[in-house]
Amino acid sequence: MTQETGSRMDKIVALCRRRAFIFQSSEIYGGINGFWDYGPLGAELKRNLKNAWWKDIVQCPAAGPDGSWLDMVGLDSTIIMNRRVWEASGHATGFNDPMVDDRQTKQRFRADHLFGLYVDALPADPNASPDTSPGTPANAPALNTAFPILTMVASSAGEAAELLEASGRKWLKEAGLPMKLATCTPEAVTLDYRGTPLAAKLAPVPAAQLKSAPGSIPSPFTHRAGTLTEPRQFNLMFKTYVGAVQDEESMAYLRPETAQGIFANFRNIIDTSRVKVPFGIAQIGKAFRNEVTPRNFTFRSREFEQMEIEFFIHPDTAAEWYAWWRDSRFAWWQSIGLTSSNLQMRAHDRDELAHYAKDGAGTSDIEYRFPFTDPGFGELEGVAHRTDFDLRQHAEFSGLGEKLKYFDQLQNQRYFPHVIEPSAGADRGTLALLCEAYHDDPNRPSGVVMKFHPRMAPIKAAIFPLVDKDSMPEIATKLFTDLRRTWNVQLDIKQNIGKRYARMDEVGTPYCFTIDTQTLADQTVTVRHRDTLAQDRIGISQVRSFLSDKIGEI
């Protein structure tokens, strides 16, 4: 991440705070790490995203690969479920992150988020090098090519380079290393060691190295070696207790994904909803993960919302449905405004596949290049062929066995359907919409314009009487009262018109309608277009159909 992109993210975060998109949770008490609140405009934006998803997935889904309509139903299952659900799904034992503690500072981080600065070659004059002989005391500066000389916690090489660039000089001093940082990019770093250039590089610290020699790796907090523990598995599920007694028996988990609520209701839905394979169950809801290092604004939160589909299919059709869902989900994100090259699709390598997808047709991530991942990308949605893993597990753990199979009347066959799972994050989606919309524009009084897709814009239109007299406020109020039945619109009567436009640019309102002197004469209003700044006139009676054309009903 460059300085420019770093400051771009700072500006987006500041705008989110200033214009009531996103606040830190419990801010008046100093906040709580990994939790975020959506203010009035953020709540509208996120709701628009979720409503569009529900409408396009459950209510009016696209035609499938053979041109016929998809069979989709919705669900709203609970956050707390019987604990056996999480034993069956594998989360109780397998939903872990490897975690390392710094015994001195008591700080904790994900082992796979530790980046190290490795020196490529030692200085030509060995006498000039600090002591690197075996048995060097743990706190002495180490300089050899096997271990990093500095470490930092980051989720990408770009972020690691940025941290190093910002603080590397200070850290080298804290580490007691007699060298200076000369150049620093994610690909290459050069150090100045008493006038001799030393080539170095940033790379993730290998898990094996952390495991075998944690004492030789400098802490990312103190920059001295000797205080890190080896990685330990840390279960990410939050625990709570159900009922008055708090004991092992009453312990329950907050769900870490909404998907299992769908699998646990599979039998209920096929028995009651007249759905036939292929069909899908969709759900939007909160999920909770006690992330070791929540970071990057809302990107990695501890409480977040998912929009998940479990699409049940005959096993023989998995490859076709997987490809169809992958491509249609990508097209959907584009349809709501993520049209730039910041959106990409990435197929997982075999060694990245989750346990439930190992034997499947594949997994792909739809990724977005956020300012904090740039030049890399961060996951927005995963599309995975989960095989029949979950249904088989629930059949076994619930004791339902064969009863959880689907009976295919056409083929006179009983089987566990396979599942294609497109699983998206509503918070990451909202964040991507904010990042994509943000445009600096020094030619506008606001200095910034949020170019949301009209369907996503939190405020669809603003209505302004040019002045607060001559019956203009009354005409504006009448128009506002009519439009608000369908859209989130705003009436703003006070201040000069330039300031009112500026406020709307800053929150991405696509259209402003102004009632002026000419309105009184010919019943027309000025329409101001956010992106082009063009202004034209339409009849006041056409405003509703104008917005319907441009925005639709949600």
Ligand code: GAP
């Ligand atoms: N049921 C499959 C599943 O949960 P996942 O990749 O762990 O898969 C799906 O999560 C989506 O949920 C991600 O693509 C991301 O958008 C969102 N997500 C996951 N962890 C998150 C977190 N800590 N904060 C915000 N969103 C998260």
